[in-house]
Every structure is written in structure tokens, then in C-alpha cells.
Amino acid sequence: MFTLIRKNIEKHTRLSNEEFNYFTSLLQFKRLRKKQFLLEEGAICSRECFVNSGCLRMYRLNEKGQEHIIQFATADWWIGDQYSFLTGEPSAYFIDALEESEVLLIEKDKLEQLYIQVPKFERFFRIAFQNSYVALQRRILAGLSQTAEEKYLDFLNRYPDLEQKLPQHQVASYLGITPESLSRIRKQLAGK
Amino acid sequence: MFTLIRKNIEKHTRLSNEEFNYFTSLLQFKRLRKKQFLLEEGAICSRECFVNSGCLRMYRLNEKGQEHIIQFATADWWIGDQYSFLTGEPSAYFIDALEESEVLLIEKDKLEQLYIQVPKFERFFRIAFQNSYVALQRRILAGLSQTAEEKYLDFLNRYPDLEQKLPQHQVASYLGITPESLSRIRKQLAGK
């Protein structure tokens, strides 16, 4: 149950068994059914979430009720509304499960406690956020310079597994194009 | 010379004089003339940069030679290619000064040393990256859901000072639109 998260953390910093056991004692395990919410708009995001299995998404509804997917998270990813988490303000996002999923949660106060007890975790999250920051920069650059077709091809390259399990209107939402456009792009690409 | 950076760091974590003095002993001061480069494509980004005064930008050239500006940094901002910094790979970005500027630099090895000597800095950068991550998410959402005009208005709201000092084709590049389009948008807005 904790194998994956240990490997995830040890990508950036090595832990003793004692440290790791302390860490897991702060975690909360949760099983999510398909479509179940982990966070709803207006609620305060008080925990970080690590995905053990399954797939979640974080999205936002605009005034017209359109969904914009900001992030997917499959096994071995972290997800959460960092703005709400940091500031304690209500979230503008929804996080829900796209399929039956298992997640590990850590509450903000426990995490603060952990940072103090085991500073390595402060290091881990510093590096993790630094990496996430880089990933978002890349996505912004894509938005600045690429056509819809290029963005889709990039997405296929970067997340070949995701393409499998997602309905394609959700891919469209993530890429910032309409489902109709994505359908046409796919048709075009199929003819090559 | 170090007043601003101290205030910047103390937004997230309080420092003793001793800690701060140790920190400043690791910094390198640099004055940049207008158009002078801090980082060039192909070079390795081995330092973080804090802007004391002036204004820098980070951008990338695509195959067609078009500039895409990924970030501006005025006084009190940090800038750097985190990908290159983390991995040691050559950077794909340029960073240069838009006007005469003064910056404080810290080399990667000094920063690592600092993290060990004064873990508060690990905390500081963890929070700083977490905040930056939030800012980029917001920008991605803008890219997904807003028209060029809305993005421009948002930009004006968020960075009213920047609008003043930047030539408008650079604002266009940051927003991911052509200079011609921005010119038309401004004309339209002026008529309201």
C-alpha cells in the first residue's frame, strides 16, 4: 500500500525506515468510486493527495458552465489545489475520480508537523514543486506557440497511457479545444 | 543592497541576522545593461537570480525564429530556467535585461550548501515554488478559457506597472498573440 509512495519520495530524497514509518502514520487511505469528489468548488483544500491507483482530474467551471481541466493525475502523481491549500481560501476547483481510485492523503497540519520533524520532506516537496513548475512552463509554451494538432500530438507523446483511459472530450478540455475540433483533428491524423 | 531580498525571503520565513549574513555572503551582485544576457540558449543555468531593480525577461525562440516570452521579472522577483538548473541540461531559453538592471545571483552549489546549513531556505524555496506553481496554473487556465482581449485585460490588472515599461510587442509575445492583434485590441478598447 505504501510501496509506490515510498518510491515516489525516494526519487528526490532517501528515507530511513523510521522516517518513512513516521510519515505513513500521518497518511490517510481513501478509496474513491468513479465520479466521487475529493474536492468541490467553495471548499477549502486542506490536504495533499497522492494517487496510488486509478485516475483523478482537477477542473474548473466557468460562468457558462464549461469545464476546463487543469490537471490529470494517475498512479504515482500528486494532486491538490495549492492556492487554496496555501492561503486557506475556498477553492475554485473540483477534483474527482475518473475511475475507481485509491489515494493517500495528508492533512495540512500533519504535513507542517512533518516538515519540522523530518526536514527531508521539505526538501522533497521543494524539488517536486520545482519540477511541476517546469512542467507547467512547458505547457504554457505549448499554448503560446502550438496549433491544436501539435498540442494533441504532444499530449499523445507525453501521456500515451492517459489517451487510453480518457474519454476524448476530456482530452479536448485539457488541451483547450472543443470536442468537435479534436474529433476532426483525429480524423485528419488517421488519414496520414 | 540586500534590503529587498531580505524582505522577499521574510515573506515566508523569518531569519536571524546571522543566517541572513551567511546567505548574503553566498550571493553575487551583478549589474546588467539593457539587452545584456544573463542566460543564453545552449548554456547551463547554474544559478538562481533575484531582481533588485530593473526588468528581465525569459524567452524562447522557435524554429521560425519567433520569440515567445515565458516570464518577465521586475524588482522583487526571482527568475531562472529551473529545468536546466535541476537537470544540468543545456537551456532552451534566453534571459536578458529589458533595461539597466541589478540582480543578485546564487550558484547552485552554494544554494545546496545553504539548504544544508540553514534549512529555512529549503522551506522558503518550497513555498516560493508552490506559489509560482499556482501562478502558472492560473495562466494556463487563462490560455484555456479566455479570448485575447480578456487575457490582455487580465494582464493589465495583474501587472499594471509592467504595461508601462514594456514595448507592446513584448506584451503580445507574453500573451501568445501577434503584435498586430494586440494593436487592434487596444484600439477597440480605447473606443469604450
Add this chain to the structure above:
DNA sequence: CGTCTATTTGAATGTACTCAAAAGCGGTGG
């Protein structure tokens, strides 16, 4: 099997882009 949702297709529209040229602005040197 029937219902609900997702995907595809078509036609018309719109937003932003490209290319080209003119106008504006700022700095430099005669």
C-alpha cells in the same frame, strides 16, 4: 431494448493570423 452520453459530420461564423504597407517614434550624426 431503450436511454443517455459521447463522437462524428456538416455548414456557417468568427477570431486571430499572415502579409504588406504606411505612419509614428526615438535616437544618432551631420
Add this chain to the structure above:
DNA sequence: CCACCGCTTTTGAGTACATTCAAATAGACG
């Protein structure tokens, strides 16, 4: 101080890519 040069911004005309709206088809699930 003025004239010129280079760069930025504006304007125009035509175009392309993606959107909207509408309808048909296909798929999934109870």
C-alpha cells in the same frame, strides 16, 4: 537643430484555423 534611419505600432485585405450550432450516428449502461 534637423534629417535620416531603424524599429515599433497601426491599418488594410485576404485567409486559416477553430468555434458554434445543429443533427446524425455510435457506444455504454442499466
